[in-house]
Amino acid sequence: MKREERLVTQITPKSEDFSRWYVDVIRRAELADYAPMKGMMVIRPYGYAIWENIQAHLDRRIKATGHVNAYFPLFIPESFLRKEMDHLKGFAPEVAWVTHGGQEELEERLAVRPTSEAIIGAMYAKWIQSWRDLPVLINQWANVVRWEKVTRPFLRTTEFLWQEGHTAHETEEEAREETLKILRLYQEFIETELAIPVIAGKKTSKEKFAGALETYSVEALMSDGRALQMGTSHHLGQHFSRVFNIRFEDRNQNLQYVWQTSWGVSTRLIGAVIMSHGDDSGLKLPPRIAPIQVIIVPISIGNWKEKVLPVALDLEKKLAAAGIRVKLDAREEYTPGWKFAEYELRGVPLRVEVGPRDIKENQVILVRRDNGEKLATSQDNLVERIIDCLEAIQKNLFTLALNFQKENTHDVDSYEDFKKIIEERRGFIRAWWCGEVSCEEAIKEETSATIRVIPLEKIREGEGCCLYCKKKATDYVYFARAY
RNA sequence: CGGGGAGUAGCGCAGCCUGGUUAGCGCGCCUGCCUUGGGAGCAGGAGGUCGUCGGUUCAAAUCCGAUCUCCCCGACCA
Structure with a gap:
């Protein structure tokens, strides 16, 4: 659309400067405003109404699958975070610490939760004794704080709102089933309510959650050709149950550690809605989540x-x-x-x-x-x-987004083609990969594209060789530059 | 955290280089008249510690230093 033909002015055209367009839309539509502290924003009534609608749709699904809501503390003692070393290392750089209560210096620092595995694990240890206590299927709607270096409204802010589910199960099999059930729940929810098509798959070990056995995610393609992780579901294995001593006596009278999962989506979803559907005139909200339909x-x-x-x-x-x-x-x-x-x-x-x-x-x-x-x-x-x-309208928005995703998903066999597409057109690129972290890192280093997911659905038959090292490939994966 | 850009009225900007009446412009806002099928028109009006702190100077939006915040590009993440 030419500038003078646009019906709405006062926002930068999407084609001219995507980032600026994104911020303009947020401010002009009064979804959010910058707070006077670095990286923090105020979610204004119109933006919060969208979040409330998202919450309502998702909460219904979470409850329909047998989960219940609860609320855990904002603060986590440092010693709790230290119990799971991978977890601590993963989050240490971005934790905000409380050192004083009033005038008194605290004996032990308290972390403002970056996520709640640690505090919830500690509580589960108290609550779970028998196989009869399992599974525990709890979700909480909460805020978390991560001291990110670079922030962007809705996509990455110092404090954000989310839901985090934390479950404990008798068997590994049951925990994995839960992880995948939630991943599919997220997919169905995002596609149905937000009208955004996603790719569901597993993260590579490099990209998985700090402390998890396996991480799964749903990834969407934004209209500037960059990928956005829209939800994650982690199979935690027994990493946390071992350090927090969450044990139960099983049906054969053996003492065992529980198998856990955790999963979440955040206010980032609002950013995804803006970027997926919006145009030069501003927002296009899917009817299901629109505050005014x-x-x-x-x-x-x-x-x-x-x-x-x-x-x-x-x-x-x-x-x-x-x-x-x-x-x-x-x-x-x-x-x-x-x-x-x-x-x-x-x-x-x-x-x-x-x-x-x-x-x-x-x-x-x-x-x-x-x-x-x-x-x-x-x-x-x-x-x-x-x-x-x-x-x-709801259906059409999904169809438009799906068509865009299809048009911007490219299958490549040569690294030269890969680099060319990443530079010129972006989008999802599907290619064979050998499973080695070294290749994953080299590709990231050279193109800044990362493996978004190893898709759950088999999308290519036969065998191939790794895009980078040309050795025998194990998976056909999705690459993209991501937010 | 590295590189670049920017903070002047609610928003977008000019002025700064070369210091000097009362700091301007467009949109928005207020009042009145008139209008209303794609952001109408005219008239009058309000609104500023020039991001903050400090320094230089007879005099600072303008020069110097520090600091905070935002945007863009990278490294890290929902």
Whole structure:
């Protein structure tokens, strides 16, 4: 879109400067604002409403699979973090420490949780004695702090909101099943509610979580061609149960350590929604998570208050009764054109225009944010038509994102092609890999692309040789430059 | 944490090099009139410790030092 043709100004065009566009959208749509401390942001009401909708959809799924919510402390004693050395080493550089309580210096420093495995492990040790106590399936919605060096609103902030599930099981098999069940749950949730297609797979040992046996993740491709990790699910094995002494007496009266998992998604998902669907005019929110699904704009001409407003009010009432998140903007201080642009910027999926002309025709104008289509629609059965339209928008956003992902996924056999694509087009690149960390690191060093996942689905038959070292390959994997 | 750029009204910027009346402009905001089918028009008005701290000077937005924050590109991460 040419600059002068754009309907919404005041944000940098996406094609001109993606990073700036991203930040402009966040600020203009009032999703978040910078706080006066480095790397911290305020999630404003409109942004928080999106998070609440995300929470509602995900929480329902988490509970439907037998998990319950609880809340653990914000602080973790240093000695607890030190118990699992890989875990400590992984997080040490980014932990914020509390050293004083009031005027008193603490005998032992307290970490502001970067994640809660340690404190939850300590509690599980107290709660679990018998196989009858298992499995323990607990989730918590919380904030965590990681002192990152480089931050970006929603994608990487010093403090962020997330959910973290922590489970304990009798057998390794059960824990692995849980890990994969959650990974699939995340995939279904993200694709259904956020309309973002993801690749589910396993992380390489280099990329796995500090302290885990195996890490799985769902990865999405953003519209600038970079990958974003959208959720992770870890099979922790017995690493934490051994150091926190989480033991139980099994069915054969043997004392055993539990098998654990942990998994999470964060407010980063909001960043993914912005980057996956947005355009030069601003946000495009999937209806399922949009704080406002339908905006009604009355065309305020002549005696509109007598003729148009009652129809608009009636429609608002009916839509609200049908469970639609609807808003009627009848303010006289702003022109209809101004409102059109404003709600487009804010990503409202569907706009209903009602004017004197429409009243005469017994119709309204529906305008879709996903494709800009304007549809003159009869007022008969309008609520049903709107519900169908929202469903169509949700589906279309997913389809558009899926097409983009497909168009930007490249299969390569030669390292030369690999480098060329990474430089010129980015996107996902699929290639054979030998399983060696050395090749993974060399490729990262030379191209800054990393292995995002070893996909769960087999995507290529036969055998091949490693993209880098040309030795026999073990896996056909996804590479990308990532956030 | 390394390299680069930037902080002047809510937002976007000019002024700084070459120090000197009352620090400007566009958008936004307030009041009034008039308008309203894609961010209307006219008139009047409010809003600033020039990021912060310190130094040089008769005089600092401007020169010097320190510090905080943001953006971009790398190394690290949800």
